[in-house]
Amino acid sequence: xxxxxxxxxxxxxxxxxxxxxxxxxxxxxxxxxxxxxxxxxxxxxxxxxxxxxxxxxxxxxxxxxxxxxxxxxxxxxxxxxxxxxxxxxxxxxxxxxxxxxxxxxxxxxxxxxxxxxxxxxxxxxxxxxxxxxxxxxxxxxxxxxxxxxxxxxxxxxxxxxxxxxxxxxxxxxxxxxxxxxxxxxxxxxxxxxxxxxxxxxxxxxxxxxxxxxxxxxxxxxxxxxxxxxxxxxxxxxxxxxxxxxxxxxxxxxxxxxxxxxxxxxxxxxxxxxxxxxxxxxx
Amino acid sequence: xxxxxxxxxxxxxxxxxxxxxxxxxxxxxxxxxxxxxxxxxxxxxxxxxxxxxxxxxxxxxxxxxxxxxxxxxxxxxxxxxxxxxxxxxxxxxxxxxxxxxxxxxxxxxxxxxxxxxxxxxxxxxxxxxxxxxxxxxxxxxxxxxxxxxxxxxxxxxxxxxxxxxxxxxxxxxxxxxxxxxxxxxxxxxxxxxxxxxxxxxxxxxxxxxxxxxxxxxxxxxxxxxxxxxxxxxxxxxxxxxxxxxxxxxxxxxxxxxxxxxxxxxxxxxxxxxxxxxxxxxxxxxxxxxxxxxxxxxxxxxxxxxxxxxxxxxxxxxxxxxxxxxxxxxxxx
Numbered sequence: 001x002x003x004x005x006x007x008x009x010x011x012x013x014x015x016x017x018x019x020x021x022x023x024x025x026x027x028x029x030x031x032x033x034x035x036x037x038x039x040x041x042x043x044x045x046x047x048x049x050x051x052x053x054x055x056x057x058x059x060x061x062x063x064x065x066x067x068x069x070x071x072x073x074x075x076x077x078x079x080x081x082x083x084x085x086x087x088x089x090x091x092x093x094x095x096x097x098x099x100x101x102x103x104x105x106x107x108x109x110x111x112x113x114x115x116x117x118x119x120x121x122x123x124x125x126x127x128x129x130x131x132x133x134x135x136x137x138x139x140x141x142x143x144x145x146x147x148x149x150x151x152x153x154x155x156x157x158x159x160x161x162x163x164x165x166x167x168x169x170x171x172x173x174x175x176x177x178x179x180x181x182x183x184x185x186x187x188x189x190x191x192x193x194x195x196x197x198x199x200x201x202x203x204x205x206x207x208x209x210x211x212x213x214x215x216x217x218x219x220x221x222x223x224x225x226x227x228x229x230x231x232x233x234x235x236x237x238x239x240x241x242x243x244x245x246x247x248x249x250x251x252x253x254x255x256x257x258x259x260x261x262x263x264x265x266x267x268x269x270x271x272x273x274x275x276x277x278x279x280x281x282x
Numbered sequence: 283x284x285x286x287x288x289x290x291x292x293x294x295x296x297x298x299x300x301x302x303x304x305x306x307x308x309x310x311x312x313x314x315x316x317x318x319x320x321x322x323x324x325x326x327x328x329x330x331x332x333x334x335x336x337x338x339x340x341x342x343x344x345x346x347x348x349x350x351x352x353x354x355x356x357x358x359x360x361x362x363x364x365x366x367x368x369x370x371x372x373x374x375x376x377x378x379x380x381x382x383x384x385x386x387x388x389x390x391x392x393x394x395x396x397x398x399x400x401x402x403x404x405x406x407x408x409x410x411x412x413x414x415x416x417x418x419x420x421x422x423x424x425x426x427x428x429x430x431x432x433x434x435x436x437x438x439x440x441x442x443x444x445x446x447x448x449x450x451x452x453x454x455x456x457x458x459x460x461x462x463x464x465x466x467x468x469x470x471x472x473x474x475x476x477x478x479x480x481x482x483x484x485x486x487x488x489x490x491x492x493x494x495x496x497x498x499x500x501x502x503x504x505x506x507x508x509x510x511x512x513x514x515x516x517x518x519x520x521x522x523x524x525x526x527x528x529x530x531x532x533x534x535x536x537x538x539x540x541x542x543x544x545x546x547x548x549x550x551x552x553x554x555x556x557x558x559x560x561x562x563x564x565x566x567x568x569x570x571x572x573x574x575x576x577x578x579x580x581x582x583x584x585x586x587x588x589x590x591x592x593x594x595x596x597x598x599x600x601x602x603x604x605x606x607x608x609x610x611x612x613x614x
Binding site: 055056057074075076077079080081083085087089090091092100101104105135155 | 513
């Protein structure tokens with residue numbers, strides 16, 4: 001498979017009043033076309049920072065990101081982002097939110113009727129066609145996130161970046177959304193990087209799970225291949241030996257291998273350093 | 283037996299109807315009772331206090347005297363209008379006669395130059411305040427957006443804004459008057475100088491809340507929304523039009539409401555001092571006039587000024603509710 005995205009040795013250093021804070025150190029990752037990658041790690045380990053560098057919202061201090069042979073220097077619609085808290089424009093309807101993106105990306109190449117059809121197609125894909133003329137404050141959290149995904153998909157990105165897309169949802173809604181996302185993924189076969197806290201979500205959705213060490217100077221700890229057959233069914237997988245094995249591998253990494261690193265010292269430095277500042281701005 | 287049952291039934295029906303009516307009444311009472319008590323108490327206090335205040339122009343006017351002046355002011359207005367109609371009728375007749383005598387004569391139409399009535403002054407003041415406010419808004423909102431977008435521009439402008447913001451309109455007025463009479467020279471003026479004086483003074487004083495609120499609204503745009511705009515690579519102008527302005531509409535309106543309130547207060551003071559037509563001039567003229575009705579007429583003007591100020595604020599609030607996507611922002 002061809003490599004579409006190459007994250008090569010990125011360091012991220014944030015200047016702070018107390019001196020520089022190294023959030024990321026030599027993070028490297030190659031992603032193939034059509035791959036679904038999960039980034040998992042404890043809070044404040046810099047997962048979002050990696051995603052923001054790929055998105056172009058942050059500029060890496062050292063190293064760089066190459067997408068399809070071109071270096072990433074600024075944000076762009078070919079690297080669409082689904083933000084953690086939906087980030088819909090509250091004064092626009094679901095349709096208009098997607099329209100803003102579609103007009104920007106396809107304003108020159110598609111006719112008005114084609115754009116309308118494309119917007120409606122994407123909203124139907126996330127099962128939001130029944131409420132496309134509602135505003136964000138009139139729909140539930142899960143529905144907002146669906147619209148956010150539709151907006152990102154409508155840009156026809158080369159890679160889809162999802163920053164804890166279901167983190168703010170309740171467990172049942174989250175399960176629904178994961179199923180929807182798998183459906184969409186089966187249809188479109190997008191390249192995806194998703195940040196998550198949720199071990200089950202990571203195993204269920206991913207082709208590979210990238211586990212990050214704790215910050216400061218976080219980096220890629222282990223990479224786990226998930227070779228479960230698709231389509232995947234959460235009920236059947238619950239009994240599956242391979243699934244449970246993968247699950248416990250991730251849990252072991254997070255709660256045994258990485259826990260040891262989190263000594264009292266590092267905790268202190270975590271709480272007093274810009275890990276929080278980073279969280280706040282991300 | 284039967285009759286007793288039917289009477290009992292009717293009784294319960296009636297009593298339930300009564301409670302319904304009682305509930306309605308108490309709801310209405312809750313809404314209106316407070317304000318009604320407040321207003322009645324104020325009128326009583328005013329009437330009592332007024333009787334005990336002696337001025338060189340007689341007793342301070344109570345509510346009754348002011349009400350009487352409202353009627354009299356309206357009568358004056360009607361009388362003045364009648365005079366004007368008569369004047370134009372006489373002029374027409376006279377011109378017709380001249381033309382009949384000499385067909386080559388071109389009739390001269392002269393404007394009636396009677397004194398402005400209380401109602402005329404209200405209209406003048408309203409036009410002036412709206413014009414001044416609009417000019418201020420046209421300058422302040424774009425400026426506020428610019429300041430909000432760029433911290434560098436903001437830090438350059440901030441000291442100037444902070445210094446000019448607290449300046450009283452009365453300090454501006456002489457400067458405005460001199461500048462207007464020096465620069466606005468025209469044989470056929472489009473608007474009166476006095477109008478320009480009041481209007482510019484109003485604009486200068488009502489600029490600041492709009493500038494400040496707009497810039498705060500723009501500067502506090504959520505990072506997430508900025509990121510959406512960056513990911514979409516929206517051009518600068520589209521970013522402002524589609525993201526920045528809608529997001530700051532609630533704050534812009536808050537600024538506009540504050541500004542309109544200030545504009546109205548400033549206008550009355552400016553009209554008094556500059557002798558420009560309007561409610562302020564009316565108050566000043568009555569004060570200079572010093573008749574036994576003067577104080578009651580001034581008090582009538584005070585009531586009207588307050589009432590118009592209130593209506594302007596309500597109007598702005600309604601506009602905010604119609605225009606703003608954030609339905610909570612117009613709650614107060």
